[in-house]
Amino acid sequence: MRVLIVSSYLPERCGIAKYAWQLAEHLRRQGHVVNVLAPPGSMSDFCEPLKGKLGPLKVLKYAFFYDKVLLNFHESFFYQSGVLNRAFTHLSFALLFLLARNLEVICHEYPKLEGRGLLGWLDRKVLKLIWSLAPRVxxxxxxxxxxxxxxxxxxxxxxGLRRHGESFMRFAAAGKLEARRKLSLSPSDFILLCIGFIQPHKGFDRVVKAFKKVKSSRVKLYIVGSIRLFTREYIEYLRELRRLASECSGVHLVYRYISDEEFDLWIASSDVVVLPYREIWSSGVLERAKLYGKPVIASDVGGVADQLSSSDYLFKSDEELEELLQELAELADEALSRREDRDSTV
Structure with missing residues (x-):
């Protein structure tokens, strides 16, 4: 089958670009012929400016030459600000949905129907009409x-449903101890990990505040990541996160953009991955944790609960998070003490 993927793409540093790359590789391994259409500057087969006005219509130049078109949708990748820009992009999607019946939209975040006043009312009506035309979402x-x-x-x-991690691949072959050796981490600590782009909606500050109340010297919290968008809001959030981390013993903030291999090494090195999101639809980090068999503590937002298994923990409030971390620390202390006793008798 000939497949065209429309998406943000490498070297863009975002989760959807990485998702699209792994999806393309996954389909190629299955024997499909796969090409990628992405914005200018991408490491894709074709490049077109897809954002704003009639940008989405450029997909039609390619769609008829493929058996299937997979379009990774996030509003920020296709829409620009301004009423006229938005109106033209609405028209583009309506025509694309009508004409490209081999199109499947992978919806990473569907539009919010939040506009106020007459224009907001009209925008909601138009959005509902547009998405009613989509062949498959x-x-x-x-x-x-x-x-x-x-x-x-x-x-x-x-x-339809497509599991978030369905096409994910491992980028590190190391087990926990080997990963810790490569990252210069203690082999005996119990490590909680928050990892990914540092943004207010990721809620990493929630974990630091909850961790302050954990009574254990052997449980460590590592926050690993960097800012993706250098806005005033994000920079101020990073400053506040650094302040909170510096005031809490056992918290380590590792600020840098990390490669795919190092990202997976951090996951492999951890005991539990913590996802304290304030807002998200589904989590790619959660799926990467599952690749390495790591239990997850996650907030009950978006569709995250649907991604969890029986070995994971879901919390609905900061108070529940505090209780979970304390219970986990007590269990970790007991396990580490038993291990030390066992080692001392050998």
Whole structure:
């Protein structure tokens, strides 16, 4: 099968670009012929300016030469500010959905129907009409699919599920001890890990505040990542996170952009991955944790609960997070003490 993927793409530093690259490699391994259409500057087969006005219509130049077109949708990748820009992009998507019937939209975040006044009312009506024309829309979780179907009135038979980590691959072969050796981490600590781009909605500050109340010298919290967008809000958030981390013993903030291999080494080195998100639809970090068999503590937002298994923990409030971390620290202390006793008798 000939497949065209439309997406942000490498070297863009974002989760969807990395998702699209892994999806392309996954489909190629299955024997499909895969090409990628992405914005200018991308390491893709074709480059087109897809954002703003009639940008999405450029997909039609390529769509008819493929059996399937997979379009990774996030509003920020296709829409620009301004009423006229938005109106033209609405028209572009309506025509694309009508004409490219081999199109499947992988919806990473569907539009919010939040506009106020007459223009907001009209925008909501137009969005519902546009998405009713989409041949097929797939989501990563049942919660997202159900929410979209209810909000936009699209029948479920035109919707589908594609597990977020379905095409993910490992970038590090190391086990926990080997990963810790490579990262110069203690082999005996119990490590909690927050990893990814540092942004307010990721909620890393919530973990630091909860960790302050953990009574254990052997449990460590590592926050690893960097800022993706250098806005005043994000820079101020980083400063506040650094301040909180410096005031809490056992918290280590590792600020840098990390490679795919190092990202996975950090996950492999951890005991538990913590995802304290304030807002998210589904989590790629959670899926990477699952690649390495790591339990996850996650907040109950978006469709994250649908991604968890019986070995994971879900919390609904900061108080619940504090309780979980303390219980986990007590269990970790007991386990480490038993190990030390066992080692001392050998």
């Amino acid at each position: 797939v989501f990563h979780t049942e919660r997202e699919l159900s929410g979209f179907s209810k909000l936009f009135g699209v029948p479920r038979e035109r919707l």
